[in-house]
Amino acid sequence: xxxxxxxxxxxxxxxREIRDTADVILQIEQTGSKFDSSEAxxxxxxxxxxxxxxxxxxxRLTDExxxxxxxxxxxxxxxxxxxxxxxxx
Numbered sequence: 001x002x003x004x005x006x007x008x009x010x011x012x013x014x015x016r017e018i019r020d021t022a023d024v025i026l027q028i029e030q031t032g033s034k035f036d037s038s039e040a041x042x043x044x045x046x047x048x049x050x051x052x053x054x055x056x057x058x059x060r061l062t063d064e065x066x067x068x069x070x071x072x073x074x075x076x077x078x079x080x081x082x083x084x085x086x087x088x089x
Contacts, residue, residue: 014039
């Protein structure tokens with residue numbers, strides 16, 4: 001399971017706890033284990049409801065665009081270095 005939200009955390013919960021939680025559950029994965037009360041255990045990625053929309057879509061997209069632009073600049077510099085190494089014909 002991969003963390004998908006900056007404010008999320010991983011938690012073990014039973015189906016009853018999943019149903020009754022006030023948190024936003026982003027992912028659920030069955031663990032195959034059981035609690036002492038013989039309830040099935042699920043690994044959940046949860047975010048407090050007040051934090052779920054804290055990072056706006058615009059902020060997330062801006063961060064992603066910045067990351068991609070930095071990666072593109074790095075790759076372009078690498079291409080330039082490799083082209084300089086090519087023998088001139």
